[in-house]
Amino acid sequence: MIDNPFWGFSLALYAKEGVADACLLLQDKLGYDVNLLLLACWTGRCRGIAITESDWRGLIKSTRLWREEIVGPLRQVRRTLKSARWNADWGYCDHLQRKVLDIELECERAEQDFLLSRLATNFETGDASGNVDTFATAMGVDLDASDWSSLDCILSAAADFAS
Numbered sequence: 001m002i003d004n005p006f007w008g009f010s011l012a013l014y015a016k017e018g019v020a021d022a023c024l025l026l027q028d029k030l031g032y033d034v035n036l037l038l039l040a041c042w043t044g045r046c047r048g049i050a051i052t053e054s055d056w057r058g059l060i061k062s063t064r065l066w067r068e069e070i071v072g073p074l075r076q077v078r079r080t081l082k083s084a085r086w087n088a089d090w091g092y093c094d095h096l097q098r099k100v101l102d103i104e105l106e107c108e109r110a111e112q113d114f115l116l117s118r119l120a121t122n123f124e125t126g127d128a129s130g131n132v133d134t135f136a137t138a139m140g141v142d143l144d145a146s147d148w149s150s151l152d153c154i155l156s157a158a159a160d161f162a163s
Contacts, residue, residue, distance in 0.1 A: 009042045010042065026147060039059070039115055044130060050123060059115060132155060
């Protein structure tokens with residue numbers, strides 16, 4: 001693992017009220033990679049970096065297989081264990097769910113280390129809101145009012161961090 005200030009920012013932001021729910025809604029509804037969304041906030045808010053639409057497309061493409069073949073299946077296993085009703089009296093599902101969560105978080109951290117290593121060295125100055133907008137454009141998704149409400153929640157929470 002590399003020294004990664006982005007990881008610390010992500011953990012702190014994700015723990016703020018409403019942020020986890022907003023991130024998960026965008027992930028489940030629109031297929032957002034939460035790490036990329038958090039990157040939009042961190043680079044804009046804490047580093048003053050604008051990420052171009054072209055760079056977003058490259059980051060989306062370069063993390064797609066990791067997200068689809070590693071993190072996504074782990075998340076599905078964890079969610080299945082969390083909601084498993086077929087063995088509610090057994091109790092071992094809680095233990096397994098926590099172990100899978102630990103592995104899932106390690107994989108999320110690995111993705112963030114990768115993303116940090118892929119940031120362009122020449123960049124324009126920008127802010128979190130602009131990065132979130134450009135990321136949405138690169139994702140090619142149509143955002144409705146509830147999506148914008150979720151993004152506003154995340155951006156508001158990110159505003160608490162020093163630039």
